[in-house]
Amino acid sequence: METKLRFAQQIVLKAGRWLREHMNQQVEITEKADFKDLVTNFDQSIQDQLSQDILQAYPLDAILGEESQEHISISKGCVWVLDPIDGTTNFIAQQTDFCILLAYFEQGVGQFALLYNVMADQLIWGGGEFPVFLNDWPLLGYQKGELKRSLLGLNAGLFASNAFGLARLANHCLGTRSYGSAGISFAYVLEGRLVAHASYLYPWDYAVAAILGPKLGYELLSLENGKPRFEGREYVLFLPSLLKDEITGYLDEWNYQ
Missing domain, CATH: 3.30.540.10 (Fructose-1,6-Bisphosphatase, subunit A, domain 1)
Incomplete structure (x- = not known):
C-alpha cells in the first residue's frame, strides 16, 4: 500500500x-x-x-x-x-x-x-x-477547545436557511467562514483553524475527509443519513469526535448514531 x-x-x-x-x-x-x-x-x-x-x-x-x-x-x-x-x-x-x-x-x-x-x-x-x-x-490530533472560541466552516446559503439548525450551531461559535472549496475547508479543520465544516457535497468532494479525519480525531457525518452513502449529493458535517454530542445537540432532529 x-x-x-x-x-x-x-x-x-x-x-x-x-x-x-x-x-x-x-x-x-x-x-x-x-x-x-x-x-x-x-x-x-x-x-x-x-x-x-x-x-x-x-x-x-x-x-x-x-x-x-x-x-x-x-x-x-x-x-x-x-x-x-x-x-x-x-x-x-x-x-x-x-x-x-x-x-x-x-x-x-x-x-x-x-x-x-x-x-x-x-x-x-x-x-x-x-x-x-x-x-x-x-499533523497533531484534535486539540479540544470551546465552541465559543472556534470558527465554523459554513456558507451563506446554509446559514440563511438554517438548514438542519446549522445557523443555530453557528450562533454558538465565534463566527463562520466560507472559502468556496470543500477541500480547503477540510484542510483548515484538520489544521485546527476551523472546528468543523458543513456543506452540500458529492462523494468526490468529501471522500478525502472521510479517510483523513479519523486519524486525527475527526469524523464525517451525513446530516440526512448518519453515515455518508457515497451516492449522489448530500449534506455532510465534518467535526471532532470529542465534540460530536455538543455540536449535534444544536442541530434539528439529530438522532443518527
Missing part, C-alpha cells in the same frame, strides 16, 4: 505543477446545471492526466471522478475518487483557494487520501494505516 501512496503523491504533485505552470493560458468555461455550476478545460485536463497515470500503472483499478461520465460505486474493487479542481469558481475568479482531491478505496474501505492546496503547495496526505502529514510535518 505504501508504494501506491507514494505513486499517488507523485501524480498529484505533478498535476499541481502543471496547473501552476499553465495558469496564464486561456480558460474555457462551460456551464453544467446553472451559471454557478462550472467546469473548465483545466478540470478536464487534470482529470485526464490523473486518470491516465492511474490506469497506466494500475489497469484493473477504477476511477470515480467529478468529470466522469459513469459514476461507479466505491464498494467493489479498487476505486480512486477524484476531484481534479475542487473550488473551480475560485480557480476562475481568483486563481487561488482551490485544490486537487484524491482518495483511494478497496472494497469500500478508505486506504489513503491526498488533499493538495495547489497555490500554497501544501499537501495533506495519509489516512487508513498511515499517519496524516502536511507536506513533511505530521
